[in-house]
Amino acid sequence: MSGNDMAHHVANYRKIFVYLLIGTVLTVTAYYLEFNVQNSIAGAVFVGLTIAAIKGYLVAANFMHLNSEKKIIHWILLLTIFILGLLLFIPLLWDLNLMSHY
Amino acid sequence: MSDSHHEESFWRKYIFSIDHKTIGIQYGITALLFLFFGFSLMMVMRWQLAFPDQAVPIFGGLIKWLADLNGFASDGNLPSDLYNVFGAMHGTIMIFLGVVPLVVGAFGNYIVPLQIGAPDMAFPKLNMASYWVYFIGGVIMLVSFFLPGGAANSGWTSYPPLSNIATTGQTYWLIGMVFLITSSLLGSINIIVTIIQLRVPGLTWMRLPFFVWSQFVTSFLLVLAFPPLEAAGILQLMDRVFDTSFFLPSGLVVGGEVLDVSGGGSPLLWQHLFWFLAHPEVYVLILPGMGVIAEIIANNTRKPIWGYKSLVYSVVFLGFMSFLVWAHHMFMTGMGQGMSIFFQTTTMIISVPSVIILSCFMLSLWGGSIRFNTPMLFALGWIPMFGIGGLTGLPLGLSTPDIHLHDTYYVIGHFHYIVAPGTIFAIFAGIYYWFPKMTGKRLDEMLGKIHFFFSFIFMNGIFWPMLIQGLAGVSRRLADGGESYAHAQETLHLNEFMSYSAWLLAVAQIPFIINIIRTLLRKKDAVPDPNPWRATTIEWTDTSSPPMGHGNFEKVPTVYRGPYEYSVPGDSADFTPQTKK
Amino acid sequence: MEIPYNVQVREDTGVYNSKLGIWLFLASEVMLFGGLFSAYILLRTGAPVWPPIGEHGSIAHLLTETIPHATFNTVILILSSVTMVMAWVSLKMKDLSKFRLYLGTTIVCALIFLVVKYFEYSHKIHEGFVPSHDTYMALYFTLTGLHGLHIIGGIIVLAYFFGPGIKMWGTEPERFTNRIEIIGLYWHFVDLVWIFLFPILYLLN
Numbered sequence: 001m002s003g004n005d006m007a008h009h010v011a012n013y014r015k016i017f018v019y020l021l022i023g024t025v026l027t028v029t030a031y032y033l034e035f036n037v038q039n040s041i042a043g044a045v046f047v048g049l050t051i052a053a054i055k056g057y058l059v060a061a062n063f064m065h066l067n068s069e070k071k072i073i074h075w076i077l078l079l080t081i082f083i084l085g086l087l088l089f090i091p092l093l094w095d096l097n098l099m100s101h102y
Numbered sequence: 103m104s105d106s107h108h109e110e111s112f113w114r115k116y117i118f119s120i121d122h123k124t125i126g127i128q129y130g131i132t133a134l135l136f137l138f139f140g141f142s143l144m145m146v147m148r149w150q151l152a153f154p155d156q157a158v159p160i161f162g163g164l165i166k167w168l169a170d171l172n173g174f175a176s177d178g179n180l181p182s183d184l185y186n187v188f189g190a191m192h193g194t195i196m197i198f199l200g201v202v203p204l205v206v207g208a209f210g211n212y213i214v215p216l217q218i219g220a221p222d223m224a225f226p227k228l229n230m231a232s233y234w235v236y237f238i239g240g241v242i243m244l245v246s247f248f249l250p251g252g253a254a255n256s257g258w259t260s261y262p263p264l265s266n267i268a269t270t271g272q273t274y275w276l277i278g279m280v281f282l283i284t285s286s287l288l289g290s291i292n293i294i295v296t297i298i299q300l301r302v303p304g305l306t307w308m309r310l311p312f313f314v315w316s317q318f319v320t321s322f323l324l325v326l327a328f329p330p331l332e333a334a335g336i337l338q339l340m341d342r343v344f345d346t347s348f349f350l351p352s353g354l355v356v357g358g359e360v361l362d363v364s365g366g367g368s369p370l371l372w373q374h375l376f377w378f379l380a381h382p383e384v385y386v387l388i389l390p391g392m393g394v395i396a397e398i399i400a401n402n403t404r405k406p407i408w409g410y411k412s413l414v415y416s417v418v419f420l421g422f423m424s425f426l427v428w429a430h431h432m433f434m435t436g437m438g439q440g441m442s443i444f445f446q447t448t449t450m451i452i453s454v455p456s457v458i459i460l461s462c463f464m465l466s467l468w469g470g471s472i473r474f475n476t477p478m479l480f481a482l483g484w485i486p487m488f489g490i491g492g493l494t495g496l497p498l499g500l501s502t503p504d505i506h507l508h509d510t511y512y513v514i515g516h517f518h519y520i521v522a523p524g525t526i527f528a529i530f531a532g533i534y535y536w537f538p539k540m541t542g543k544r545l546d547e548m549l550g551k552i553h554f555f556f557s558f559i560f561m562n563g564i565f566w567p568m569l570i571q572g573l574a575g576v577s578r579r580l581a582d583g584g585e586s587y588a589h590a591q592e593t594l595h596l597n598e599f600m601s602y603s604a605w606l607l608a609v610a611q612i613p614f615i616i617n618i619i620r621t622l623l624r625k626k627d628a629v630p631d632p633n634p635w636r637a638t639t640i641e642w643t644d645t646s647s648p649p650m651g652h653g654n655f656e657k658v659p660t661v662y663r664g665p666y667e668y669s670v671p672g673d674s675a676d677f678t679p680q681t682k683k
Numbered sequence: 684m685e686i687p688y689n690v691q692v693r694e695d696t697g698v699y700n701s702k703l704g705i706w707l708f709l710a711s712e713v714m715l716f717g718g719l720f721s722a723y724i725l726l727r728t729g730a731p732v733w734p735p736i737g738e739h740g741s742i743a744h745l746l747t748e749t750i751p752h753a754t755f756n757t758v759i760l761i762l763s764s765v766t767m768v769m770a771w772v773s774l775k776m777k778d779l780s781k782f783r784l785y786l787g788t789t790i791v792c793a794l795i796f797l798v799v800k801y802f803e804y805s806h807k808i809h810e811g812f813v814p815s816h817d818t819y820m821a822l823y824f825t826l827t828g829l830h831g832l833h834i835i836g837g838i839i840v841l842a843y844f845f846g847p848g849i850k851m852w853g854t855e856p857e858r859f860t861n862r863i864e865i866i867g868l869y870w871h872f873v874d875l876v877w878i879f880l881f882p883i884l885y886l887l888n
Contacts, residue, residue: 006772006775006776009772010769010772013765013768013769013772014765016765017761017762017765020761021758021761024754024757024758024761027881027882027886028750028754028886030886031750031882031886041887044886044887045887048882048883048886048887049879049882049883051882052878052879052881052882052883055878056875056878056879059761059764059871059874059875059878060871060875063764063765063767063768063867063871063874064867064868064871064872070696070697070698071697072298072696072697072698072703073698073702073703073706076706076707076710077706077710079322079326079710080326080710080713080714081713083326083425083714084713084714084717086378086425086426087330087374087378087714087717087718087721088717088720088721088724090429090441091370091371091374091721091724091725092724092725092728093438093440093441094370094437094438094441095437095438096438096439096440096441097438097439097440098439098440098443220687221684221685221686221687222684222686224686224700224704225700225701225704226686287708287711291704291707291708291711292704294703294707295700295703295704295707298696298703299687299688299693299696299698299700299703300686300687300688325707325710325711325714326710326711326714327714328711328714329711329712329714329715329717329718330714330715330717330718330721331718332715332718333715333716333717333718333719333722334718336719336825336829337719337722337825340814340821340824340825344813344814344815344821344824345814345815346814346815346818346820346821346825347815347817347818347821348722348726348818348821348825363815364735364737364815364816364817364818364821366726366729366730366735366817366818367726367818368725368726368729370725371722371725371726374721374725375718375721375722378718652684653684
C-alpha cells in the first residue's frame with residue numbers, strides 16, 4: 001500500500017478515536033442524566049445500548065476494516081448475529097400466550 | 103509433490119504429526135476405543151435392567167472394586183448410584199468422545215482434503231492441537247470415574263439444580279467439556295477454511311461431493327452452537343466452585359434444609375443454553391453420516407445420486423433450521439402457548455429437508471446397477487433405520503403427544519435408532535469403503551457381511567422394544583428398569599430381551615475386529631489398486647500407492663465435472679472421474 | 684509442502700486463510716459472550732430488584748464509586764485498539780521501530796487495564812461483594828473475568844510478536860504483517876466486548 005493510502009487510513013483512525021472518546025463521554029453523561037421513562041429503566045437501557053452499538057460499529061467498520069472486507073466475511077457475521085439474536089431474545093418470550101384468557 | 107524431506111523422528115511422524123491423514127487415524131483409533139468403552143458401560147447397565155440387583159458375571163469383581171472406590175455399596179451388582187454414573191457417562195462418551203470425533207475428527211480430517219484436492223488442511227498445526235486437546239478432555243472424563251462419588255451422574259444433560267449439588271465428578275465433567283468444546287471449535291474452523299479456500303481449480307461449490315457439503319454444514323453448526331454450552335459450563339463451574347447461584351433459585355431445599363446460597367438463579371437458563379447447542383449437536387451426529395451414505399450409494403448404484411441440488415439445499419436449510427427448534431426438548435417446562443406453537447412449527451418444518459434427503463437416497467436406488475458389497479449393505483440398512491428414527495421423532499416434536507412420551511424409553515428408542523443403526527452404520531460403511539484408501543487393502547467381504555447381518559438384527563432387537571416400553575410410559579434413567587412402577591409391569595419382560603440383544607450385538611462386532619486386524623497384518627499387494635471401488639471422486643483418482651504421501655497429490659488436480667458421473671452415455675467405462683477432461 | 688493462500692489471497696473469496704479463520708473464531712467468541720449475555724438478560728428480567736440485595740446490601744453504591752475507574756479502563760482499551768491498528772500500519776509502511784513502539788504501547792495499555800481491574804476486584808471483595816453474594820456479582824465477576832482472561836491471552840500473543848516472533852519480519856515480512864493484522868482483529872474484538880460490558884455492568888442499574 002502506498003504512503004498516501006496509509007496516511008488516509010491513519011487520519012481516519014485518529015478521527016474514529018475521537019468519536020469513540022466522545023461516545024464514551026456521552027454514555028457516562030447519559031447515565032448521570034437518568035433516562036428513566038415512566039419509572040422503567042427501559043429508556044436508559046435503550047440509550048446506553050444504542051451508544052454502545054454505535055461505538056462497536058465504529059471499531060468493527062474502521063479498526064477491523066469490516067467496511068472494506070469481503071462478502072464472505074459479511075455473510076458469516078450476519079449469520080452469527082442472527083443466531084445470537086435467537087439466543088438472546090427467545091428465552092424472554094417464554095411466557096408468551098396467544099390466547100388472552102390463559 | 104513428493105517431498106525429499108528429512109527423516110522424521112517417531113514422535114514427529116506418529117505422535118505429533120501435522121499430517122491430516124495421521125491425525126485422522128489418531129482421532130479414529132481414539133474415538134473407536136471410546137465407543138467401545140461407552141458400549142461396555144451400557145452392557146453392564148443392561149445386566150442390571152435385565153436381572154436387577156444380581157451380581158454382574160465375569161466383571162462383578164471389577165464393578166465392586168469401582169463401587170467401593172466411589173463409596174457405593176455393592177456385592178458385584180451395579181448399585182443405582184453407579185447406574186446413574188454409567189448412564190450419564192455412556193451418553194457423554196458416545197456423543198462427545200466417540201461419534202463426533204469419529205465423523206468429524208477422523209472422517210472429516212482424513213477425507214475432506216483428499217476430496218477437494220488439497221495437500222492438507224488449511225491449518226495443519228492447529229489440527230494437531232485439536233486432537234491433543236480432545237485427548238486431554240477424554241483423559242479428564244476417564245479420570246473422573248475414580249473419584250469419590252464417581253464420575254458425573256446427572257445425565258449427559260446435566261440439569262441443575264441436581265448437577266449443581268452433585269459429586270466432584272460433575273466438576274471434572276465440566277472441565278472435560280471445556281477441553282472437548284475447544285477441540286471441536288478449532289477443528290471445525292479448520293474444516294470450514296479448508297473447504298472454502300483449498301478447493302482445486304474447477305471444483306466449484308456445486309461440484310463438491312455431498313460428503314464435503316455435509317462436513318461444511320456440520321462445522322458451521324459446531325462453530326456457532328457449541329460456545330453457548332461452553333458459557334453454560336463456565337456458569338455451572340462458577341456455581342459449583344465459587345458458590346454462585348446462576349442456576350439455583352431462591353429458597354431451594356436440599357435434604358430438608360434451605361441451601362445457603364444467594365439464590366436468584368434459574369434452572370431454565372441451563373436448559374436454554376444446553377439445548378441451544380444440543381439440538382444442533384444431534385444434526386452434527388447425523389449429517390456427516392448422510393454424507394458417507396451418499397458417496398456409497400452413488401458408487402454402488404453406478405449412477406449419479408438422485409437430486410444433488412435438492413440434497414445440497416436441504417442440508418443447508420437443515421443446518422439453519424437446527425438453531426430454531428431447541429425448545430422441543432423443553433415442552434414440559436411450562437412454556438407459554440405461543441412458544442409451544444413456534445417450536446412445534448419449526449420442528450415440523452425441519453423434518454422436511456430430512457425427508458427430502460432420505461427420499462433422494464431411496465430414489466437413487468431406482469434403476470441402479472446395485473453392487474451388494476459391505477459398504478452398500480450398511481448404506482441400504484441405514485435407510486429404513488434412519489426412517490424409523492426420523493418418524494418416531496414426530497410425536498416427540500408435537501407438544502401434546504410429548505406430554506405422554508417425554509423422558510420415557512420412547513425417546514431413547516427414537517434417538518438411538520438415528521445414532522446407532524443410523525450414524526454408526528454410516529461409520530461402519532465409511533470404514534469399509536475408505537479402508538483401501540487408507541491402507542491399500544480391502545477388508546474381507548465375508549466377515550463384513552456377517553458383521554452387517556447380525557448388527558442389523560441385534561440393533562433392532564435392542565431399540566424396537568424401547569419404543570413399546572416408552573409408549574407404555576416407562577421412564578428413562580430408572581436403575582430398576584421400571585420394576586417399581588405398576589404401569590411398567592406389562593413391558594418389563596422386554597428388558598431381558600433387549601439386554602440379550604445388546605450382548606449379542608457386542609459379539610457381532612467380533613468379525614469386524616478380526617477383519618481389521620487380519621487385513622492390517624496381511625501383506626499389501628505389490629501394486630495396490632488405488633481405486634478398487636471404481637469411484638469418481640478426487641480421492642480415488644490419485645495413482646500413488648495408498649496411503650497417499652505427505653502433501654497428497656503429485657500434481658495439483660484440475661476438476662472438469664461433477665462428483666457422481668457414473669454410467670455417462672458414450673463413455674467406455676461405467677464411471678468418469680472428476681479429474682477427467 | 685506449501686498450503687495455498689496462506690499469504691496471498693484466493694481470487695474468488697478475496698481473503699487469505701488465516702483472515703477467514705480468525706473471523707470464524709471471532710464468530711464463535713460472539714456466541715460465547717452472547718451466551719453469557721443471555722444469562723444476564725434472563726437473570727436480570729427475572730429479578731425483582733437489580734442489583735439484587737444480599738448479605739452486604741446492594742452493590743449499587745460501590746458500583747457508582749467505580750464508574751470513573753471503569754471509564755478510564757474503557758478509554759485505555761480504546762487507545763490500545765488505536766495503537767494496535769497503528770502497529771499494523773507501521774508494518775505496511777515497513778517501519779519496524781514504529782511497529783515496536785505501537786505494539787509496546789498496546790501491551791502497556793492492556794497491563795494498565797488489568798492493574799485497574801485488580802484494584803476494582805479487590806475493593807469489591809474486601810467489602811464482601813464476592814461472586815456468591817448475589818446474581819449481579821456472579822455475572823460481574825464471570826463476565827469481566829472471562830473478558831480479563833481474553834486480555835491476558837492477547838497480551839501473551841502480543842508479547843510473543845514483540846519478542847521472539849519478530850524474527851519473521853526478517854524472513855517473511857508479508858506473512859508477519861498478516862499475523863499482526865490477525866491478532867489485531869482479535870484485539871479489537873476484545874475491545875468491542877468491553878464497549879458493551881461497560882454500560883451493561885456499570886451504568887444500567
